[in-house]
Amino acid sequence: MSLTPTLARTWIDRWDRQQEGYxxxxxxxxxxxxxxxxxxxxxxxxxxxxxxxxxxxxxARIRERLxxxxxxxxxxxxxxxxxxxxxxxxxxxxxxxxxxxxxxxxPNEPIDAIVSTxxxxxxxxxxxxxxxxxxxxxxxxxxxxxxxxDMATAATDIDQLHTAIGARQIEREGVGDREGWVEWxxxxxxxxxxxxxxxxxxxxxxxxPADSGVTYEQHVQALRAAGFxxxxxxxxxxxxxxxxxxx
Ligand SMILES: C[S@@+](CC[C@H](N)C(=O)[O-])C[C@H]1O[C@@H](n2cnc3c(N)ncnc32)[C@H](O)[C@@H]1O
Numbered sequence: 001m002s003l004t005p006t007l008a009r010t011w012i013d014r015w016d017r018q019q020e021g022y023x024x025x026x027x028x029x030x031x032x033x034x035x036x037x038x039x040x041x042x043x044x045x046x047x048x049x050x051x052x053x054x055x056x057x058x059x060a061r062i063r064e065r066l067x068x069x070x071x072x073x074x075x076x077x078x079x080x081x082x083x084x085x086x087x088x089x090x091x092x093x094x095x096x097x098x099x100x101x102x103x104x105x106x107p108n109e110p111i112d113a114i115v116s117t118x119x120x121x122x123x124x125x126x127x128x129x130x131x132x133x134x135x136x137x138x139x140x141x142x143x144x145x146x147x148x149x150d151m152a153t154a155a156t157d158i159d160q161l162h163t164a165i166g167a168r169q170i171e172r173e174g175v176g177d178r179e180g181w182v183e184w185x186x187x188x189x190x191x192x193x194x195x196x197x198x199x200x201x202x203x204x205x206x207x208x209p210a211d212s213g214v215t216y217e218q219h220v221q222a223l224r225a226a227g228f229x230x231x232x233x234x235x236x237x238x239x240x241x242x243x244x245x246x247x
Contacts, residue, residue: 003193008086011188012055014179015083019057019118021178024169025237029117029148030058032235032242034065037113040144040246044068046112049138051131052097052119056084062115063088074102078200079188096206098127103134110140117148122208125218132226132245139247145228148235148242151216159239166238219243 020026037048045068050059053073062069074093075081081092095102114135120128135145153159170176179187189198216233220243223231228245235242 003082003086005087007191007193008055008083011191012057012083012087014187015055015184016057018179018181018184021170021175021180023118023240024173024175025240026117027061029235029240029242030061031065033058033115033117033146033148034062036144036146036234036242036244037062037069037115038066040142041066041069041112042142043112045070047072047109048113048115049074049106049111050090051114051116051135052122053084053090053092054080054119056088056090058115058117059084059090060088072106074106076204076206078197078204079194082194082197097131098123098206098208100130100134103138106138110143111138112140112143114139114143114145115148116146118150120147120149121151121211121214123214124209124212125214125222128212128214128219129222129225132222132228136226136228136247141247143247145223145245145247146234146242147219147245148240150211150239151219151241151243152213152239154215154217162239164238166240169238216241216243 047070048062050073053059053075056073059071059073063071072091073084074095076096081094084090085092093105095105220231223245228247230246232244233241234244
């Protein structure tokens with residue numbers, strides 16, 4: 001027996017509900033990123049790279065918004081890659097983004113947009129800065145990077161407000177009792193159809209911070225240092241932002 005698209009979609013739907021317990025406006029972030037990719041595209045079939053794609057939720061929303069887009073996802077988690085591969089049929093690249101060699105695994109074509117959600121806080125600042133340098137090299141001139149993630153601000157009093165606003169949003173939206181990260185992983189790793197991917201995942205766990213604490217200001221500085229000509233936050237709710245950088 002092997003994983004079917006229907007079963008993969010069931011696990012991904014459960015992943016999406018789980019993630020919304022932490023990020024009630026996750027679908028809005030997807031929509032803002034997809035709209036920005038569409039607005040910045042100079043042709044109907046942009047090449048889009050979803051960095052740390054997980055099970056492919058963002059790439060899928062981009063394909064809904066831009067059906068002709070070519071989406072490539074990159075991640076290092078065999079279980080999430082297997083779900084994305086089976087559910088969506090994306091092109092997928094299995095690489096650790098902490099190793100700058102990841103870029104060499106991509107097709108040698110200019111990329112129109114590099115997108116990411118809720119993932120780059122797993123990278124330390126030097127790894128993130130290297131990823132931004134690689135991204136600037138991979139993007140076409142005028143191409144766009146869009147990173148949606150939690151980013152603290154260096155202004156600690158404002159950061160406390162952001163944290164309180166985020167906590168209140170979860171209460172107000174009534175999502176605080178959703179299945180959590182640990183529970184989802186406990187369930188999915190018991191799925192018999194994913195046994196091979198789970199064994200591979202157990203083999204290759206890599207060291208990373210739960211949250212590297214890279215601030216919004218450090219993201220902006222690293223993107224500018226990488227050579228992006230315009231860097232600006234285009235959406236924010238509490239600590240959660242989407243930062244856009246135009247190449
Ligand atoms: C919270 S999940 C978010 C997944 C997806 N972007 C989403 O929004 O549903 C974080 C993802 O980042 C990936 N990730 C974190 N660090 C990575 C690294 N160094 N190399 C490759 N993938 C990484 C994880 O494997 C995981 O899929």
